[in-house]
Amino acid sequence: MVATARVFEPGFRGGGPIRSLRFILDTLPDDLDVTLITADRDLSSPAPYPELSGRLVRRDDRSAVFYLGLSALRHWVRLVRHIRSRPVDLIYVNSLWSLFSVLPILAVALRLVRVRAIMLAPRGELSPGALAIKSRKKRLFLAVWAPLLRRLDVRWQACSWLEENQIRANFPWAHIMVNGNECPIPDHPAPQVVAHDGPLRLVFVGRISPMKNLTTALEAVAGATRPLEFDIFGPQEDEQYWASCRRLIDAMPGHVRVRYRGELAADEVMPTFSGYDAFLFPTLGENYGHVILESLASGCPVVCSDATPFSELIADGGGAVVRPASAAALSRALDRLADRSAGERAEAKEIAARRYRLWRQQVRELNVLDHARQFCG
Known part of the structure; x- marks a missing residue:
């Protein structure tokens, strides 16, 4: 079986999420074909990556990366053509709030893109601590967004039983997959440094x-x-x-x-x-x-x-x-x-x-x- 997953995540070349994304792409089974769609610049940077903005770069036989400039109309045209050039089995999005999640889900809802399934990974955004930050705006957004997610039968990924419970507390109808290991974690402990006297x-x-x-x-x-x-x-x-x-x-x-x-x-x-x-x-x-x-x-x-x-x-x-x-x-x-x-x-x-x-x-x-x-x- 060949599956095509569209992964939306900003900051592919920098910061903590990069290790997770690289690990996911580097450990793909041979029968998956994945296109990662990411911003063409680091978070908060005014300058795009040199010679990458608007390009689809093939990493290997299983994965490619499209570097998207959010304000560049020609990038969006190029991206839509690429997505519609082949069947899409799965759209996998990170974050509830990011435009890299909202826009593809809206595209599916408006039938601009046809897919078999959508999976959403909230990445801790539904924890009580996270919801307490700008809580009024977030609760209003969820009240509007939740019915659409349910109508589209969006599936959810939790990274732990703790996050599974947090998702279910906000979306009782959710179908949730738990998968936590998305970064390279050491197989063995590192050599120890001897403890010391002093503070x-x-x-x-x-x-x-x-x-x-x-x-x-x-x-x-x-x-x-x-x-x-x-x-x-x-x-x-x-x-x-x-x-x-x-x-x-x-x-x-x-x-x-x-x-x-x-x-x-x-x-x-x-x-x-x-x-x-x-x-x-x-x-x-x-x-x-x-x-x-x-x-x-x-x-x-x-x-x-x-x-x-x-x-x-x-x-x-x-x-x-x-x-x-x-x-x-x-x-x-x-x-x-x-x-x-x-x-x-x-x-x-x-x-x-x-x-x-x-x-x-x-x-x-x-x-x-x-x-x-x-x-x-």
Whole structure:
């Protein structure tokens, strides 16, 4: 069987989603033919990728990428011609809110494009934490959008049982496929870095945005009574939010050192985690949370909120799940970690890696598009 999936996702060449998309395309079965439709530039960039804008680039025998300029009419004409030149079995879209999701679904509703099935992956956008941000606009949109999605019999992909429940809470009629492993995750833990004496070393790796809740992490660090160091890695997605973070950093007490250290390349993430005692991550919600797995695989215990699918794994992996993840409660958890001896910190790192190894041995999932084909019939 040959299936053609149209995947809509901005920022194909940069940021966190790129690893997921590359992994999906690189692990396709031979009988799938996939065209990825993506923006012709990085998120928020005014300039398109050189020599790629408006082009369909063939990656291999199974996949191609179309770089779309949203404001370029000729790109849309070229894209529609390409889509209508062959039967389309599946449209697979990421995000409820993105134009890369709304426009193709509208095209199907208006019969401009004919497909056998649509699958929508909300990517954590239906978590309580995500819906609380600009909640009024989102609830209004969902009230209008939900009847159309139901009429088109849109299928849903969740990355975990947690996200499955969140989808069902908003769309009780939803047909949901659960498939979480869409990034290359290590088969084995990384070599360990020996723990050290001195202040507790904490790290944050993630997007600097309200959802990742860095402000609460900073408040927790400021409220800790033991000496510690806290390094922050990640893109500054929200300037106003980053300004709030900067104010908290500038007001840190003398026994706390906080540094912003820029962005990390994908191959730098695990070596970076391995040099720290704990990953501080009071996220408001993760549909999956690959960064948590990368931390554990690096032998770095996680201190996290209870808003991820991995609470049990985190608690068993030398870290702590803080409920509720208030700044005060997190501060107390950090003080307990800081009181550990060098030997106890080393043991916690070994536990994190060992627990990850056991978890990894149990995880085997299909390529998400192959799974979607089977799920949609």
